[in-house]
Amino acid sequence: MSLRQKTSSGAKWSAIATIVIIGLGLIQMTVLARIIDNHQFGLLTVSLVIIALADTISDFGIANSIIQRKTIGHLELTTLYWLNV
Incomplete structure (x- = not known):
């Protein structure tokens, strides 16, 4: 398998x-919206937005450096x- 095929397969x-x-x-959000009330x-x-923002900020690309x-x-x-913890 060539590099181009591996890259294409990985991207797919x-x-x-x-x-x-x-x-x-x-x-999941659709089901939760029907189960719980608006508040x-x-x-x-x-809270999910805050968690996603904190996760994005804390990453810093450390895994990529490895x-x-x-x-x-x-x-x-x-x-x-x-640093990643």
Whole structure:
């Protein structure tokens, strides 16, 4: 399998995974909107936005820095671990 085929296959599976995750989230929100009242649903959506924002800010691309290196020492791994926590 060539690099182009591997890249294409990986992109396809990544797109499928993203679509499935978004679809399941939409179904989950629809079910929750019918189960709980408006006030509780509002609190839920505000808290989900805050959690998503905190997750985005805390990432900093640390996982990508591990992938880009060919060799990683113990010091780098422990530093990246504690920064990611």
